Amino acid sequence: MTDLQKNHQELLAELENAALAYGRNPSEITLMAVSKTHPFAAMKELYSCGQMLFGENRVQEAEQKLPLLRPDGMNIHLIGHLQSNKAKKALELFDGIDSVDSLMLAQKLETLASKPVPILLELKTAPEESKSGFENEDALFHALDEIACFSKLKVQGLMTIGPLLGNEKEIRRSFSLLRTTSIRAKQRFPHLDFSVLSMGMSSDFRYAIAEGSTLIRVGTRLFGKREG
Numbered sequence: 001m002t003d004l005q006k007n008h009q010e011l012l013a014e015l016e017n018a019a020l021a022y023g024r025n026p027s028e029i030t031l032m033a034v035s036k037t038h039p040f041a042a043m044k045e046l047y048s049c050g051q052m053l054f055g056e057n058r059v060q061e062a063e064q065k066l067p068l069l070r071p072d073g074m075n076i077h078l079i080g081h082l083q084s085n086k087a088k089k090a091l092e093l094f095d096g097i098d099s100v101d102s103l104m105l106a107q108k109l110e111t112l113a114s115k116p117v118p119i120l121l122e123l124k125t126a127p128e129e130s131k132s133g134f135e136n137e138d139a140l141f142h143a144l145d146e147i148a149c150f151s152k153l154k155v156q157g158l159m160t161i162g163p164l165l166g167n168e169k170e171i172r173r174s175f176s177l178l179r180t181t182s183i184r185a186k187q188r189f190p191h192l193d194f195s196v197l198s199m200g201m202s203s204d205f206r207y208a209i210a211e212g213s214t215l216i217r218v219g220t221r222l223f224g225k226r227e228g
């Protein structure tokens, strides 16, 4: 077993422990391996021990390193901000777009898609940080009014990045906000699916699990520190 595979096993065990500690069912929580800056060979190493879901944050990097023919069942999603002019390429490269952060981008993807595309909508839950995501629930619901009628984009849930420098209370408040927003979204758009709550990274996945995360996005803790 390689170091990477060992990290993977340890992380899965930690996820399971965290789930049990917070009264969650471990089978409700999926691990996404965030492979940005790491080669495709490393992804295959994890795939060979059962890791199916991967996250990449840049279209250009993915285009350079990912082969067109992927191993069976390997799923690669975009988790970084997507510029409209790269939407077409992103649809070719990824099995899902987890970082839809504006109505304009959603409209563009809907127009260009030739088959169903799973998406998550990204919400800003830590407003002090300048990063992408719908600004607030109003903006998100306004976009959903229209996205709800789309035929290609398939909403599966919400995604957020917690405060990168917050304390436990601040981080959990951010994740808790995503969960309550998802509950309200389900009430307002009952025919849409909001079952995925993508929140939690290497440093804060325990808090995310405590707050109801169903999808943890982990890079550093698996692959080690990224260069640059």
Ligand SMILES: *Cc1c(COP(=O)(O)O)cnc(C)c1O
Binding pocket: 034, 036, 057, 079, 080, 161, 201, 202, 203, 217, 218, 219, 220, 221
């Ligand atoms: C890089 C990245 C992650 C993983 O972060 P780590 O701290 O390395 O686990 C998760 N989500 C997004 C959106 C990222 O860009």
